[in-house]
Amino acid sequence: MAETLTIGKALNLGLRRAMEDDAKVVLMGEDIGRLGGVFRITDGLQKDFGEDRVVDTPLAEAGILGTAVGLAMRGYRPVCEIQFDGFVFPAYNQIVTQVAKIHARSRGRLPMPIVIRIPFGGGIGAVEHHSESPEAYFAHTPGLKVVAVSNPVDAYWGIQQAVAHPDPIVFLEPKRRYWEKAEVDTGATPGPLFASRVVRGGDDVTVLAYGPMVKTALQAAEAAAEEGRSVEVVDLRTISPLDLEPVFDSVRRTGRCVVVHEAPVTLGLGAEIAARVTETCFHSLEAPVLRVGGYDTPYPPSKLEEEYLPDLDRVLDAVDRVMGF
Amino acid sequence: MSVSSATTEVVDPVPGAAAPHLPAQPDLVQLLTPEGERVEHPDYAIDVSAEELRDLYRDLVLVRRWDVEATALQRQGELGIWASLLGQEAAQIGAGRALADGDVAFPTYREHGVAWTRGVDPLHVISLFRGVDNGGWDPVATAFNLYTVVIGAQCLHATGYAMGLQRDGAESAALAFLGDGATSQGEVNEAMIWAASFSAPVVFFCQNNQYAISVPLERQTRVPLYQRAAGFGFPGVRVDGNDVLAVLAVTRAALAAAREGQGPTFIEAFTYRMGAHTTSDDPTRYRLASELEEWKLRDPIARVKAYLSRSGVADAAFFDAVEAEADELAKRIRTGTVEMPDPPGTAMFDQVYAEQTPPLAAQQAEFEAYQASFEGSGH
Numbered sequence: 001m002a003e004t005l006t007i008g009k010a011l012n013l014g015l016r017r018a019m020e021d022d023a024k025v026v027l028m029g030e031d032i033g034r035l036g037g038v039f040r041i042t043d044g045l046q047k048d049f050g051e052d053r054v055v056d057t058p059l060a061e062a063g064i065l066g067t068a069v070g071l072a073m074r075g076y077r078p079v080c081e082i083q084f085d086g087f088v089f090p091a092y093n094q095i096v097t098q099v100a101k102i103h104a105r106s107r108g109r110l111p112m113p114i115v116i117r118i119p120f121g122g123g124i125g126a127v128e129h130h131s132e133s134p135e136a137y138f139a140h141t142p143g144l145k146v147v148a149v150s151n152p153v154d155a156y157w158g159i160q161q162a163v164a165h166p167d168p169i170v171f172l173e174p175k176r177r178y179w180e181k182a183e184v185d186t187g188a189t190p191g192p193l194f195a196s197r198v199v200r201g202g203d204d205v206t207v208l209a210y211g212p213m214v215k216t217a218l219q220a221a222e223a224a225a226e227e228g229r230s231v232e233v234v235d236l237r238t239i240s241p242l243d244l245e246p247v248f249d250s251v252r253r254t255g256r257c258v259v260v261h262e263a264p265v266t267l268g269l270g271a272e273i274a275a276r277v278t279e280t281c282f283h284s285l286e287a288p289v290l291r292v293g294g295y296d297t298p299y300p301p302s303k304l305e306e307e308y309l310p311d312l313d314r315v316l317d318a319v320d321r322v323m324g325f
Numbered sequence: 326m327s328v329s330s331a332t333t334e335v336v337d338p339v340p341g342a343a344a345p346h347l348p349a350q351p352d353l354v355q356l357l358t359p360e361g362e363r364v365e366h367p368d369y370a371i372d373v374s375a376e377e378l379r380d381l382y383r384d385l386v387l388v389r390r391w392d393v394e395a396t397a398l399q400r401q402g403e404l405g406i407w408a409s410l411l412g413q414e415a416a417q418i419g420a421g422r423a424l425a426d427g428d429v430a431f432p433t434y435r436e437h438g439v440a441w442t443r444g445v446d447p448l449h450v451i452s453l454f455r456g457v458d459n460g461g462w463d464p465v466a467t468a469f470n471l472y473t474v475v476i477g478a479q480c481l482h483a484t485g486y487a488m489g490l491q492r493d494g495a496e497s498a499a500l501a502f503l504g505d506g507a508t509s510q511g512e513v514n515e516a517m518i519w520a521a522s523f524s525a526p527v528v529f530f531c532q533n534n535q536y537a538i539s540v541p542l543e544r545q546t547r548v549p550l551y552q553r554a555a556g557f558g559f560p561g562v563r564v565d566g567n568d569v570l571a572v573l574a575v576t577r578a579a580l581a582a583a584r585e586g587q588g589p590t591f592i593e594a595f596t597y598r599m600g601a602h603t604t605s606d607d608p609t610r611y612r613l614a615s616e617l618e619e620w621k622l623r624d625p626i627a628r629v630k631a632y633l634s635r636s637g638v639a640d641a642a643f644f645d646a647v648e649a650e651a652d653e654l655a656k657r658i659r660t661g662t663v664e665m666p667d668p669p670g671t672a673m674f675d676q677v678y679a680e681q682t683p684p685l686a687a688q689q690a691e692f693e694a695y696q697a698s699f700e701g702s703g704h
Contacts, residue, residue, distance in 0.1 A: 026492075052492055058522055063481060063515035070485020073470070074493070078485075093512070097475045098482070105459040105471055108676045142677055142685075166679035194682070241682035 002185045008178040010152040011041050011117075013186070014159035015079065019049050025163055026071060028055045028064050029081030029117075038083055039119055039178055061091035068114050069098050077113045079163055085120040086129025092137070099168045100143030114168045115159075119175035120148075121212045121262050122309055125302040132299055133211075133263035138170045139240040139272075146239040147193060148172040150214035152182040154237060157190035165193065172239075174212035194238040196246050202232035205319050206250040208273060209260040210236040213310060217260055220315035231319060239269060247273070248280050255286035256322040260310050265293035287325035290318045353563055353595055356570040359623040361631025363570075371574040375638045381569050382633055383647050384418045385626045388438045390651035391447050394658045395454070399604040403662050404454045408435045412567070412599030415625030416532045418442060419572025420500065420594070423580055424468070427497035431483035434472040435532075436502050443469035447654070448661040457668055477503055477510035480529065484516045487525035487583075498526040498583035500576070506537025508553065509545045517557040517589070526583035529554075529591045530576065532566060534598035539611040554591035566596030567625040597623070670696060 005013065019025045027042055027049075033056035036043030046054035057064050061082060068078035082088045088095075095116065102110050122131030138146045145167050149155045155173070162169045191197075199214065200221050209217040214235045221231035232250050236242065251257045257277050259270035270291035277289050292310045300308050354369050373381075392410050399407040410417060417438025424430060430439055440450055440462070449461035453472060460471045473479035483501035490497050507513050508531065520527050533550055535542050546553070554561025564575040572594055579590035597620040601608050633639040674689040675681070681689075 058515070058518050060511075060515045060518065062512050063519050066478065066481020066512055066516065067485030067488060067519055070482040070487070070499070071489045072485075073464075073482065074486050074489025076489055076492070090511075093475065094478065094481065098473075098478055102471075103679060104676045106464055106676075107458070108679065109463055109465055110471075111679050113679075145678075145682070241684045243683075 001187045002183050004181055005152045005156065005184045006179050006181050007149070007152050007155045007174070008039060008041055010156035010184055011159050011173065012043055012045070014156045015042065015163075016045060016048075018079070018160045018163040019045065019053065021160070022077060022164070024075060025077045025079060026053050026055065027079045027081070028057050028068060030057060030059055030064075030083050032056060032081050037081060039175065041117070041173075041178075042081065061087055061089075062094050065091040065094035065099060065114075065116070069094065069102065069112065072112050072114055073110055077115075077163060079115040079117060082116060082118045084126075084130045085118050085132040085134055088116075088118055088134060095138070095144070095170075096141050100141045103167070104143060111166050112168045113163075113166050115162045115171050116169070117159075117171045117173060119178070120172045121174055121176060122299060122305050123176035123212065125305070128299065128301070131302075131305065133261065133294065135170070135172055135239050135261075136263055136268050139269060144168055144170055144240060145194070146170045146172065147237060148174070148211035148239055149237070150174060150177070150209075150211055150235050152180065152184050156184050156186065158193055158237075161190065161193040172211055177212050177215065180215070194241055194243060196234055196236045196238065196243040198232060198246060198250065199235045200231070200233040202230040202254070204230045204254055205256040205258060205322055206232045206234060206247065206254045207258045207260060207315065207319070208234045208236055208247060210239060210269075211262075213260045213262060216310060216312060217315060220312045220319065223312060223316060224319055229319065229323065236269075242273065242276070244273070244276055244280070247277065251277055251281045252284040255284055256325075257281075257285070257289045258292060258315065258318045258322060259289065260292045260315055260318075262294050262309055264296045265291045266296050268293055287322040290322055292318045353565040354571050354575055355565040355568050356574060357568045357628050357632055359567070359628050361628045361635060363632060363636075366571070366574075369571065369574040369578060371570055373570065373573075378629070378633060378638055379643060381418060381422065381573075382626070382629045382639070383650070384422070384438070384441060385414045385569065385629060386647050386651050387654055388414055388418065388441050389626065390655050391441070391658060392437060394655040395451060396600070396604060398451075398659065398662050399454070404451065404604075405456045406603050406605055407454050408603045409598075409600035410435055410437050412597050412620065412625070413532055413534060414438055415569035416566035416572055416594040416596050419569045420502075420530050420576045420592075423573050423576035424500060425497070425580070427468075427495060428580060429468045429470065429483075429486060429497070429499050431470045431479040431486070431499060431501045432472055433476075433479065433502050433504060433507070434474050435504075436472070439502065440469055443467045445469055447658050448665070451658065451662050452665060455662060455665060457665055458672075477507035477513040477516075479503075480507070480513045480516035481519070484519045484525050484527050487520065487527035488523055490526055491523070496584045498528060498580045500580065501527055501529050503529060503531050504537065505531065505533040505535065505542050505545055505550060506540065507531075508550055517554075517559075517591070520589040521558045524586070524588035526586070527589050528576065528579040528583055529589060530594065531592065532594045532596055534566075534596050536598055536602070536608075536612070538602040538606060539608075541611075549593070551591060551593035557591075559589045559591065561591040561593065563593045563595055566594030567623050567628070569625060569629060596625075
C-alpha cells in the first residue's frame with residue numbers, strides 16, 4: 001500500500017507500527033505526549049496508547065536516559081526523544097557510561113534495546129544548540145549504533161527496525177527535511193538497517209553523504225551532470241557500524257571520493273571514512289579523499305548558517321578539486 | 326545536641342561540622358544501642374527471632390572477614406584495588422535482609438554486604454577488583470544489579486526499573502544505594518524527581534559515611550541529608566546505620582510502603598567509613614585519629630554480640646562456630662582469588678553488542694590472527 005508521506009509523518013506511522021507490534025515499547029521525552037512533540041513526530045500516540053506508553057517526562061535529559069536504562073533492565077524497549085541535538089549533552093553521561101557499556105559489562109545478561117531519537121543538523125534558522133550534528137561523539141563510542149535517515153522510506157522502516165533491534169541505537173533525524181515527501185510502500189519488505197546504498201549511479205566521482213546532506217549531494221550530482229561530470233552518490237544510512245563495501249566498490253571504479261557532512265570536519269565521520277577508503281582502495285585512488293563539512297567553529301548564529309553549512313556549490317567545488325588532481 | 330531518652334544514645338552531629346549556621350542534628354532511629362541495649366522506637370518496631378538475630382550476627386562477621394581478606398589480597402598484589410566496607414556492615418546487611426523476592430537492588434561499588442545477602446559469590450565480586458571482569462554475578466538471577474562506578478548513575482536505573490514494576494503491576498520495589506557524596510549529583514536529584522512525579526516504588530538508601538573520599542559531609546549539604554526528601558515530596562528518615570536491627574526495620578517499612586503504592590522513601594543510614602575510601606587512599610591526610618576512635622565505640626558488630634550474649638540468645642560455642650566459618654570463607658576467598666584465571670583476549674570483543682557488527686568482527690579476527698602469530702615463538 002503506497003502513500004505519500006513526509007519524513008515526519010513516516011516516523012509517526014513507523015512509531016505507531018512499532019508500538020502495535022510490541023507492547024513493551026515505551027516512548028519517553030519532553031512534550032511528546034499531549035503536545036505530540038515540538039516537531040509533532042509523536043502526534044496522536046499518547047491519545048491512542050495512553051500515558052504509560054507515551055510518557056511526558058520531567059525536563060531533564062539524563063533522567064530520560066537513566067530511567068530508560070532501568071526500564072530496559074525490566075524488559076521494556078524505551079524510545080527516547082531528545083528534543084534538539086544540542087540538548088543531548090546532559091544525557092551524554094548516561095548514554096556513554098551506561099547505555100553503551102551495560103551489555104558488555106553484564107556479559108550480555110542485560111541487553112539495552114534503547115532507541116535515542118535526535119532531530120539533528122541545521123538550516124532551520126534556529127537559535128544556538130538547535131542545529132548541531134553530534135554523530136561523531138556517538139559513533140566513537142563502542143556499544144552504540146548510529147543511523148541517520150535521509151528520506152521518508154528509510155524513516156518509516158528504519159524507526160521500526162531500530163526499535164526491534166537488540167542494541168542501543170542513536171537514531172538521527174534530519175530536522176530540516178522533516179517536511180520532504182516521498183511515496184512509501186508500507187506493504188513492502190524493507191532492506192537491512194545497517195547498509196549503505198547507492199542512490200545515484202555515476203563514473204567520475206563518488207560522493208558520500210547521510211541525513212540531510214544526501215539531498216544536497218544529489219542536487220550537486222544533478223548540477224555536475226549538466227557540466228558533463230558523472231557523480232555517483234552513496235547514502236551511508238548507517239554511521240556505526242559503517243557499511244563501506246559498496247563505497248569501496250564505487251571508489252575502485254571512480255578513483256575519486258568526496259565525503260559530505262554538516263558536522264565540523266576535524267575528526268568527523270569524513271576523517272574515518274577517508275582513512276578507510278585510503279587503506280582499502282589505495283591503488284585505485286586518482287586523488288586524495290576530500291571532506292566537505294562544517295567549519296571547526298561553534299555552530300554560528302543563523303544569519304551565518306548558509307555560509308557554514310555545506311551546500312551544492314561547496315560539494316561541486318570539492319568535485320572539481322578531486323577531478324583536477 | 327539533645328538526648329531523646331535515657332536509653333537512646335544520639336550520635337554526634339557530623340564530626341567536625343559543628344557550625345552554628347547548620348540546623349541541629351536530629352535523632353536517629355535506633356533499636357540497639359552501641360552498648361548492646363535493646364530499645365524501642367515509637368515508629369519502628371521489629372520482631373526478630375533468636376535464629377534471625379544469630380543469622381544477622383553471622384552475616385556481619387562473615388562480610389567483615391571477606392572484607393579484611395580482600396584488603397590483604399590487595400596489599401599482596403592479588404587485587405588491583407579494593408573498596409572496603411569496614412564499619413558499614415550493619416547498614417548493608419540490614420538493608421539487604423529487608424529485600425523480598427521480586428525486589429531488586431542497585432548498588433554502588435561498595436555494597437559487598439548487600440551482595441552477600443543476595444547470594445552473590447564473593448569471588449564474583451573479587452573478580453571485578455582483580456580486573457578479570459566487571460562483576461561475575463548474574464544481575465538478573467541474583468536481583469542484584471552490577472556495581473556502578475559512575476557516582477549516582479544507578480539511582481536513575483533503579484527508578485526506571487521501578488517504573489517498569491509499576492507497568493507490570495508487580496508488587497515489588499527497587500532499592501537504590503548511594504553515598505553522601507552522590508547526593509550532590511544532578512542525576513541523583515533527577516532520580517528523586519522522577520520517583521516522586523511517578524510515585525515509583527523505589528527506596529533510596531543513602532549510606533552517609535561522612536566522607537566522599539576526602540571531602541567531608543558539610544561540603545555536600547547544608548541540611549541533614551534525610552531532610553532533602555521533603556523538597557522532593559516524599560518521606561525521609563535518618564537511621565543509625567551501625568544498628569542492624571534499626572536499618573532492617575526502617576528499610577522493611579520503606580520497601581513495604583513502596584510495594585503498596587505509596588511511592589519512594591529516602592533513608593539516610595548514618596554511619597562511618599572505618600577504613601580508607603579504597604586501598605589507594607590515605608585517610609590520615611584528611612581526618613583525625615580521634616574521630617576514628619570515637620566511631621570504634623559504635624561498632625556495628627560488637628553491639629550485636631553484646632546483646633546476643635547478654636540475652637542468652639547465643640553462647641560461646643555459637644561465636645566459635647561463626648569464627649570458624651569466617652576462617653573457612655577467608656580461605657576459600659584467598660584460594661579462589663589466587664587461582665582465578667585471566668580471561669581470554671576475545672572476551673573484549675564478544676559482548677560489546679547483542680549483534681556484533683562486521684567492523685568489530687573484523688577487528689576481532691585481526692586480533693586473533695595477531696595473537697596466533699606468536700604461537701610457538703616463545704612469547
